[in-house]
Amino acid sequence: MDVKASGVKTWRILGIGLAGLLLAACAGAPPRTGGNPMFLDDRFAPPSEPIGASDLFALSPAMEDYLATEIASRQRSSARQHALVDALYSSAQLKLEYDSTVTRNAAEAFDARSGNCLSLVLMTAAFAKELGLQVQYQVVFSEQAASRSDGIVYLSNHINLTLRPTAPEGRLVNLANEPLTVDFIPAEGQGRQRARVVREATIVAMYLNNKAAESLRARRLDDAYWWARAAIEQDPGFLTAQNTLSVIYRRRGHLAEAEQLLRNAVELEPGNAVPMSNLSRLLKASGRTDEAARLDERLRRIEAVPPFHYFDIGLQAMAEKKYELARQNFEKEVERAATHHEFHAWLAAALFELGEVDAARRHLQIALENSTTPADQALYESRLEALRPRQRTLR
Incomplete structure (x- = not known):
C-alpha cells in the first residue's frame, strides 16, 4: 500500500461479466419498487443476509475513539488530511493490511484491520467526512487485474480518492492544506494515468455490486441477485451492475432476460467491451453464431483502442x-x-x-x-x- 495518497479495486465480471456496489440495509428482501421489468423478484428466494449500504460510512465506537485520540493528536501539527492519512497508514499501532478477498464497509474494515482497495477507500472516506474534509472519488484508467472462478472471469478496476480541506466563508486556506490523493498501489507502478471522477452514489453501487460478485463466486445466486438489484437501484446509470445481473440470470436459466439486459447495456454504451463480450457468448450458446461473429468483429476493434x-x-x-x-x-x-x-x-x-x-x-x-x-x-x-x-x- 502506498500513500501518495491514490487507489481501490472494484469487481467486474467478464466471460460472463459483472461488477458491484450497495443499498439500504434490511433484514429480508429489499422493498419492491414496482414495475421495473429488469427485476425478477418472484424467481429468487429471499436473501440470507441483510442487503444494503445504509451503514456503509458509519463510524463504530472503536473508530470514534481512534478519531478522538490518534487522529486528533496529529492534527495539532498537521493539516487534517495529512493527520488522517498518517494516523491510518503510517501508524505502527493500526497496521492495516491489504486483503482482496472480501469487500467490507468502513467499520468492518477498521475492525478487521484489513480490506480490499474499495474497503480501505470507504474507511478513509468515513473518517474524512467526520473531520469535515471534502472527498472526491476517481476511477483510474489502468490495466485491469483478472481472475477466473467457476467459468467466470472477474475484472478488477482501480479506484482512489482525494481529500480536500474546507474553510469557512471568508477564511483563507493555508497552502499546506493542498488536496491529498490517497492510493493503495505502489506509486512507481502508476505513471501518469487518466482518471474520471465518480459520484459517491456510484461508489456505493460499486460496493453493492462487489457483494453481488462475491455471492456469485460463492454460488449463492439468490443473495447475488438481491445485491445486484440493490446496486442498480442505487445508481441506474452504473451499467456494470446490469451486466452482473445478466450473469446471474444466465446462471439461473433466465436467458431471455439476461439477453435483454446485455442488449440494453450495449445500446447505451456500444463501445463497452464487457457487456458486448457477454452478449456474444450468450448468442453463441443459443446457436446464433452469425450475430455473435459480428459482435466479435466489433470487439476486436474496440479492444485495440486505449482509453481516451x-x-x-x-x-x-x-x-x-x-x-x-x-x-x-x-x-x-x-x-x-x-x-x-x-x-x-x-x-x-x-x-x-x-x-x-x-x-x-x-x-x-x-x-x-x-x-x-x-x-x-x-x-x-x-x-x-x-x-x-x-x-x-x-x-
Missing part, C-alpha cells in the same frame, strides 16, 4: 478548428462511456461550432446530469445558459 484515444484526437481537432473531425471522435468516446460528462461537454462544443445548437444543448444537459463536482455543474449550467443567446461561445 478518440478524446485526445478530438481535442487536437478542436484546437485546429476541425469541428467535424472532433465531433466524430467525441461521439466514439460517448459510445464507449455514455455517462462520462467530459465527453458529452466537448461533443456539445463541437456541435455548437457546427451550428447544431439543439444537439449541443442535449449533450450539455447530459454532461450536467452526470457531472460530479460543483465546479463542473456550474460550468455546464453557464454553458446551457449561453445557448440561449446564440452568439455566446461554449469554450
Whole structure:
C-alpha cells in the first residue's frame, strides 16, 4: 500500500461479466419498487443476509475513539488530511493490511484491520467526512487485474480518492492544506494515468455490486441477485451492475432476460467491451453464431483502442478548428462511456461550432446530469445558459 495518497479495486465480471456496489440495509428482501421489468423478484428466494449500504460510512465506537485520540493528536501539527492519512497508514499501532478477498464497509474494515482497495477507500472516506474534509472519488484508467472462478472471469478496476480541506466563508486556506490523493498501489507502478471522477452514489453501487460478485463466486445466486438489484437501484446509470445481473440470470436459466439486459447495456454504451463480450457468448450458446461473429468483429476493434484515444484526437481537432473531425471522435468516446460528462461537454462544443445548437444543448444537459463536482455543474449550467443567446461561445 502506498500513500501518495491514490487507489481501490472494484469487481467486474467478464466471460460472463459483472461488477458491484450497495443499498439500504434490511433484514429480508429489499422493498419492491414496482414495475421495473429488469427485476425478477418472484424467481429468487429471499436473501440470507441483510442487503444494503445504509451503514456503509458509519463510524463504530472503536473508530470514534481512534478519531478522538490518534487522529486528533496529529492534527495539532498537521493539516487534517495529512493527520488522517498518517494516523491510518503510517501508524505502527493500526497496521492495516491489504486483503482482496472480501469487500467490507468502513467499520468492518477498521475492525478487521484489513480490506480490499474499495474497503480501505470507504474507511478513509468515513473518517474524512467526520473531520469535515471534502472527498472526491476517481476511477483510474489502468490495466485491469483478472481472475477466473467457476467459468467466470472477474475484472478488477482501480479506484482512489482525494481529500480536500474546507474553510469557512471568508477564511483563507493555508497552502499546506493542498488536496491529498490517497492510493493503495505502489506509486512507481502508476505513471501518469487518466482518471474520471465518480459520484459517491456510484461508489456505493460499486460496493453493492462487489457483494453481488462475491455471492456469485460463492454460488449463492439468490443473495447475488438481491445485491445486484440493490446496486442498480442505487445508481441506474452504473451499467456494470446490469451486466452482473445478466450473469446471474444466465446462471439461473433466465436467458431471455439476461439477453435483454446485455442488449440494453450495449445500446447505451456500444463501445463497452464487457457487456458486448457477454452478449456474444450468450448468442453463441443459443446457436446464433452469425450475430455473435459480428459482435466479435466489433470487439476486436474496440479492444485495440486505449482509453481516451478518440478524446485526445478530438481535442487536437478542436484546437485546429476541425469541428467535424472532433465531433466524430467525441461521439466514439460517448459510445464507449455514455455517462462520462467530459465527453458529452466537448461533443456539445463541437456541435455548437457546427451550428447544431439543439444537439449541443442535449449533450450539455447530459454532461450536467452526470457531472460530479460543483465546479463542473456550474460550468455546464453557464454553458446551457449561453445557448440561449446564440452568439455566446461554449469554450
